[in-house]
Amino acid sequence: MITQLYTLWALFFGIALITIGNGLQGTILGVRGTMEGFSVGTLGFIMSSYYLGFLLGSFYVQKLILKVGHIRVFAAFASVASISILGHSLIFDPLSWGLFRLISGFSFAGIFVVAESWLNDQSQNEDRGKILSIYMAINHGGFLIGQLFLNLAHPGGFTHFILISILLSFALIPILVTASPFPSFNSYQPMSVSELYHNSPTALVGGICVGVAHGCVWGLGPVYAFKSGFDVYGVSIFMGVFLLGGFIFQWPIGMLSDKFDRRSVLFRVVWSAAIFALACSFFSETNSDLLLFLMFVFGGLSLPLYSLCIAHANDKLDRSQMVSGSSTMVLMYGCGALFGPLLGSLSMELFGRIGFFYQLTFVHIILGIFVFARIKKSAPVPLVEQEEFIPVPSTTSPMVSNLAPNATDESPESTNE
Structure with a gap:
């Protein structure tokens, strides 16, 4: 178990930074959108766009991983998510925000599919429950810390958007330089x-x-x-x-x-x-x-x-x-x-x-x-x-189901990169 945690530290660290940024992103957009005078109905449309993007990304990213591999997909989607949050700070228009939110959802779906399939590949059957518990603690903890990051600056400026972009970009570094072997991809149906x-x-x-x-x-x-x-x-x-x-x-x-x-x-x-x-x-x-x-x-x-x-x-x-x-x-x-x-x-x-x-x-x-x-x-x-x-x-993403201790080898089909 200790050896597994050592090989997964870069991924866990990256996930922590990403969930902090994701948690902060949803909150700052709600507050800033209200300050900009967006109606509640408009904000409902903007926030829903994230989940539409997430659903679309959950299906599409599997094919992309099989084509180019985990590392490239993770880096690409983290970069796109970093860019899309900066777009919110440049264009204060509901349709543009809805588009940026859609792109964010699509990108985060790709990030989570890669992260969870990576965790699944590195987990032994006897340790799956512990790995999933650690992942859940990081996920909840990251979103909670993201709420507290709202207090670092006034929501009327650009600081929060830049901070989220930095967190997403910094999350790439330990993952891109890790010496861990490339995982196989367990696709899901x-x-x-x-x-x-x-x-x-x-x-x-x-x-x-x-x-x-x-x-x-x-x-x-x-x-x-x-x-x-x-x-x-x-x-x-x-x-x-x-x-x-x-x-x-x-x-x-x-x-x-x-x-x-x-x-x-x-x-x-x-x-x-x-x-x-x-x-x-x-x-x-x-x-x-x-x-x-x-x-x-x-x-x-x-x-x-x-x-x-x-x-x-x-x-x-x-x-x-x-x-x-x-x-x-x-x-x-x-x-x-x-x-x-x-x-x-x-x-x-x-x-x-x-x-x-x-x-x-x-x-x-x-x-x-x-x-x-x-x-x-x-x-x-x-x-x-x-x-x-x-x-x-x-x-x-749907890939988290592969991490459950009761997941068997009968269900997903493993495909090496």
């Missing part, structure tokens, strides 16, 4: 949506609904906070407590789901998240400290839902199907996240900024009702047949 729904309707619908909710938070959370009177520090804390809650609650909720019927745990966590989202709407105008606490708990309940849905899907699938099923779950989450900012902005335009929490409450209630209906309709998976809960970052 997602399971069809109909097949996944046939095996696990709860997981499929859950992945979409959770994507809608999280896409709304990532895209419009900074917009809501800034419009509600939070200063720059307050916006960073607002987003940071959401992430921190998810990081802390992930493992306790996962342990409970391993010991009890997974759908029952999912049902209770979903409805609890809906209640706390609604509570946020009640106190958003009166007590900012209480709102931050409620947001912390809401993040703790909502962010683990994605991993719960994937674990439930795995409970219903054969081991040879888990990688393809998890890949489809990632894509369904991405489709939901694509519509999250659009639906969230519509709710905010109808109800004012408080519509941000109304949308989050509504989508969790919809999922809660669906889970309840499925519990009544079908029997639970026996506890002895449940797969182990594995925390999975939601801000990743």
Whole structure:
């Protein structure tokens, strides 16, 4: 394990810098766009463009890796992502920002596909869980630190855009000069949506609904906070407590789901998240400290839902199907996240900024009702047949499914560069 970590330090370091930059990018764009006078609907369109680019990139990058290799693809996409963020600071036009955001999503998809396939290639079966846990900690930690970086300068200038570009460019250095051997590429073939729904309707619908909710938070959370009177520090804390809650609650909720019927745990966590989202709407105008606490708990309940849905899907699938099923779950989450900012902005335009929490409450209630209906309709998976809960970052590509300890050699097809 120590030897593996030594060979992977450059990749982990690069991923850390990239997630810091990516975390900061979404927040600064929401704040700066609000300062520039962009409407909530316009910002919803801009933020959704990222997820459209991410979905497109997740499919296209596989072919590119097979043609030119991991190193060149990683360097190319990191460079394009670095350039696209600088474009936001040069042209303050909604259509241009939407295009730049689309390019960023496409580029980050390529970056994550390369990074995760590299980690998969360097991981032994007995260490996959540990590698995935480290990757998840870096992913969450990077996004959290990215929120704090918002405080380094006034959002009305160019400093944040330049800083993000520097982080993305600097992430290339240790990876390009590493002496590690080039990895093979494990391509993935997602399971069809109909097949996944046939095996696990709860997981499929859950992945979409959770994507809608999280896409709304990532895209419009900074917009809501800034419009509600939070200063720059307050916006960073607002987003940071959401992430921190998810990081802390992930493992306790996962342990409970391993010991009890997974759908029952999912049902209770979903409805609890809906209640706390609604509570946020009640106190958003009166007590900012209480709102931050409620947001912390809401993040703790909502962010683990994605991993719960994937674990439930795995409970219903054969081991040879888990990688393809998890890949489809990632894509369904991405489709939901694509519509999250659009639906969230519509709710905010109808109800004012408080519509941000109304949308989050509504989508969790919809999922809660669906889970309840499925519990009544079908029997639970026996506890002895449940797969182990594995925390999975939601801000990743379909390749992360290959890192799971229960991934087998039967699913992906390895192709050497």
